[in-house]
Amino acid sequence: MPQKFISQRISLPLALLFGFFLAASVVAAEADPWLRPDVAPAPPENQLTPARVLLGQLLFFDPRLSRKMTMSCASCHNPSLGWSDGLPTAVGFDMHTLARATPTIINTSFNPIQMWDGRKSTLEDQATGPIEAAGEMNLPLPELIERLKSIPGYASKFEDAYPGMGITAVTIARGLASFERTVLSTESPFDRWRKGDEKAVPASAKRGFDLFQDKAKCAVCHMGYNFTDNGFHNIGLKTEGAPDVGRFAQRPLKSMHGAFKTPTLRDIGRTTPYMRNGAYRTLMEVVEHYDRGGDDKQNLDINMVPLSLTAGEKADLVAFLESLTGVPPDIRVPSLPL
Amino acid sequence: MTPRSYSAIRLSLMAFIVTLAMPALAGDQTVGQAKKAFTVGAIKAKVGDTVTFRNDDEFAHNVFSLSDAQSFDLGSYKKGEVRSVKLTTPGVIEVECAIHPEMKMKIEVAK
Numbered sequence: 001m002p003q004k005f006i007s008q009r010i011s012l013p014l015a016l017l018f019g020f021f022l023a024a025s026v027v028a029a030e031a032d033p034w035l036r037p038d039v040a041p042a043p044p045e046n047q048l049t050p051a052r053v054l055l056g057q058l059l060f061f062d063p064r065l066s067r068k069m070t071m072s073c074a075s076c077h078n079p080s081l082g083w084s085d086g087l088p089t090a091v092g093f094d095m096h097t098l099a100r101a102t103p104t105i106i107n108t109s110f111n112p113i114q115m116w117d118g119r120k121s122t123l124e125d126q127a128t129g130p131i132e133a134a135g136e137m138n139l140p141l142p143e144l145i146e147r148l149k150s151i152p153g154y155a156s157k158f159e160d161a162y163p164g165m166g167i168t169a170v171t172i173a174r175g176l177a178s179f180e181r182t183v184l185s186t187e188s189p190f191d192r193w194r195k196g197d198e199k200a201v202p203a204s205a206k207r208g209f210d211l212f213q214d215k216a217k218c219a220v221c222h223m224g225y226n227f228t229d230n231g232f233h234n235i236g237l238k239t240e241g242a243p244d245v246g247r248f249a250q251r252p253l254k255s256m257h258g259a260f261k262t263p264t265l266r267d268i269g270r271t272t273p274y275m276r277n278g279a280y281r282t283l284m285e286v287v288e289h290y291d292r293g294g295d296d297k298q299n300l301d302i303n304m305v306p307l308s309l310t311a312g313e314k315a316d317l318v319a320f321l322e323s324l325t326g327v328p329p330d331i332r333v334p335s336l337p338l
Numbered sequence: 339m340t341p342r343s344y345s346a347i348r349l350s351l352m353a354f355i356v357t358l359a360m361p362a363l364a365g366d367q368t369v370g371q372a373k374k375a376f377t378v379g380a381i382k383a384k385v386g387d388t389v390t391f392r393n394d395d396e397f398a399h400n401v402f403s404l405s406d407a408q409s410f411d412l413g414s415y416k417k418g419e420v421r422s423v424k425l426t427t428p429g430v431i432e433v434e435c436a437i438h439p440e441m442k443m444k445i446e447v448a449k
């Protein structure tokens with residue numbers, strides 16, 4: 001075989017391989033940290049399939065998952081209200097008002113830690129918590145399993161999703177988690193701007209993004225494509241009555257007293273009222289709070305300092321925050337198995 | 339590129355990999371915190387050694403341990419600041435950042 005031909009035969013695959021790695025490294029290097037991945041991560045034992053998502057959707061919208069068959073997951077995580085409930089704090093079992101706001105579940109599948117106080121790590125861990133919680137849906141899992149087994153239409157849905165595994169706490173949790181992994185933010189004006197459409201957001205929002213990262217220090221906690229550090233901070237909210245210790249219940253450390261998980265800012269235009277206790281109805285009120293450096297200074301996170309923002313800067317920040325909201329997708333409320 | 343150059347690169351690469359794989363040496367040591375992570379996953383130390391945690395991030399960290407071997411809370415501190423802990427008990431100390439729970443590392447403390 002001529003030397004030149006051998007050389008070409010070897011060098012072409014090598015060149016292609018080199019090109020592939022070069023392209024991959026360029027793509028990796030250029031990945032915009034403010035744009036979210038297309039697909040949420042899922043654990044190996046619970047990879048997404050259409051049957052699993054369908055099962056989870058049925059369970060999510062089924063009020064029979066609560067003791068009195070009056071509340072579904074969607075009662076609080078209502079897709080019509082940004083997958084939250086529009087209330088300052090949640091309303092649970094027997095219309096009992098709870099201490100904390102319902103967090104949106106938009107993009108929660110990207111978070112390595114769940115709940116305001118981080119007491120659950122995965123979606124699968126979290127999914128059955130509210131079902132069993134006495135103050136929420138108040139239905140012990142053994143009773144739920146028997147109830148679902150008594151509904152003929154569910155058997156095939158579980159079998160399709162998790163062949164041979166039956167109706168168990170594990171398959172209920174995995175199904176719910178699978179559906180939650182499909183609850184994702186949609187493309188926002190901010191995203192279109194990041195992708196190169198200079199007209200996608202107004203100039204004020206662009207200035208607001210600069211402030212967000214610099215003078216206003218928002219990105220210290222609200223970082224990356226999901227606008228959260230998945231961390232815990234006491235941001236100095238005024239509280240009435242007994243203080244909510246927050247993360248301190250999980251990690252009894254001074255800095256964690258009154259600290260809560262940083263929520264996403266994605267689709268923030270649809271998740272009012274804001275903060276873990278629903279203290280503020282408008283984004284300007286939120287910005288004012290941070291401009292003051294918080295109100296309750298006791299055990300305040302050391303990142304919290306007065307910002308001395310001008311009126312124009314506050315308006316720019318609000319314009320930026322508003323640019324994080326996409327058009328909500330049409331959600332089909334399923335016919336439930338009978 | 340000469341064969342000698344290849345050898346030098348190969349040796350450097352091997353030394354780099356070995357360095358990465360080795361736990362840090364015993365004695366007073368400094369562990370950085372950068373890009374929301376500890377700069378090492380584990381270190382070996384002895385009772386009486388001091389480990390210093392340096393914050394190289396633009397935001398605060400809070401180093402603590404609630405391990406049976408030794409618990410401590412170094413509090414929250416900003417970029418450029420350091421906090422230290424003297425190791426008092428043999429065993430494995432699991433260290434975390436209270437603010438960012440994804441940040442974890444271990445100290446293996448020998449007598």
